[in-house]
Amino acid sequence: MTKINIRTARREAGFPSSWRWIAIAALRALIVILCVTTAVFFLIRIVPGDPAKMILGEYATDESIAALRHTLGLDLSLWEQFMRFVRTLFTQGDTGNSIVSGVSVRELIAARTPVTLLLIALACVLAIAFSLVLAVLAATNKDKLLDHLIRVFPAITLGMPVFWVGLLLILLFGVRLHWFPVGGVKEGWSGMLYSLTLPAITVAFSQIPTLVRSLRAQMLDVLESDFVVTLRAARIPRRVILFKHVLRNAALPTLMLFGVNLSYLIGGTLVVEQVFGIKGIGSLLFTSISSRDFPVIQGIALYCAVAVVAIGLLVDIVAWWLDPRTKEKR
Structure with missing residues (x-):
């Protein structure tokens, strides 16, 4: 059959x-x-x-x-x-009450969740934006000085620990230049965004190298394909070819990679919260580990696992919906 x-x-x-x-x-x-x-x-x-x-x-x-x-x-x-x-x-629907405070774990996590979710969302937006800009610049300037500089960037930064990057950014932009606060979160949405910008850049910094390298390689493959040559011969504007055709065909593998790396991004967020003194889920986790508060640790692990798996499932569904070839394979 x-x-x-x-x-x-x-x-x-x-x-x-x-x-x-x-x-x-x-x-x-x-x-x-x-x-x-x-x-x-x-x-x-x-x-x-x-x-x-x-x-x-x-x-x-x-x-x-x-x-x-x-x-x-x-x-x-x-x-x-x-x-x-x-x-x-x-x-x-809970892991119990905190051993230390006696408060429901769900209530403890719910009180810290908004700050952590905002930090993760801001880090995702910055990682995608910087990766798109750098990958497009590298792919459109292949083997030129700008391309070589952008290719060196991932090789240098890929092995940097996220907490070390955070400390460097604090010393540069917080202590020396006074552009951002060195820690804590201010009140109000504008204050929160301002306070979380530097931590979000720190978290995004760990994702940008792999995303740039993947998207650049995919764009170069698409730029050398036959249909792009045909579009150029038809005198389609370069901007239309690049953003409507090349990026659309090259973005799917990078999207899948980003979905896989989201677990590392969430883990990096929890560490960065401790570095910047942000009272989110990360600081709650480290405090609970030091006090052996088992229910809180289990609750954070459970909710993080649900978030990572749900995001991975959503990325799979989006990829399945966007790419007809993926539908046939499924």
Whole structure:
């Protein structure tokens, strides 16, 4: 039976290929989220440190520590703690209450989420904008001085740790030039955007090298294709060829790469928040790790896993919708 007959049979059987692919992708995303949540639950309990001792202090008696461990359920076996965690997750949609503050993890994360989401969104916009400009300049000036300079940029910056880049930007634009604040977030939307600009540039800095290199290579391949030669022979304006035809055909692989790298971008955002003293999810995560606040760590890991998987699924759907060849492969 040919491929066309197989697709026709599936469609007649009531299983359209598009919905079938979306269902499989959603199931795969759910499995990834469950695996990440389970792995984090067991890994954080392997790390040395007793939350009860950290809460009560080093001078606490053994009896008070044992009583607090019993109250928090830390004296149960790992399997019993895991079953309690799963039951709480599915019945309350939460990972429990914070061991340190006693507040619901969902409330703690919800209070810190707006700042972190704004920082991630701003970093994505800056990364895409800078990557587009640099890739277009490099591809349209192939083997010239500007192209060589832009090609050297990714090679130098790709191995720079994001926290080190943040410290350099603070010293340059915050301490020396006084263009941006060195830390914290001001009130109001304009104040938030102003305060988050330098951290967003720091986060975007880690994504720009790979995006520029990928988009430049894809644009050069498209520029050398036959249909571009035909468009040039038809005297279509260069600007129309570049932005309407070349970028549209070259952007899809870079879009897929950006979707894959979003997990690193979110992780970099959490680190940058600590560097710039931003009270977002990242600072909450590092504080919870130092105090062994298991429910908060599990909640942050769960929500980050959901965000990464959802964004990856959305990128796959967009790529599937934009490229007919991807539809046929699916």
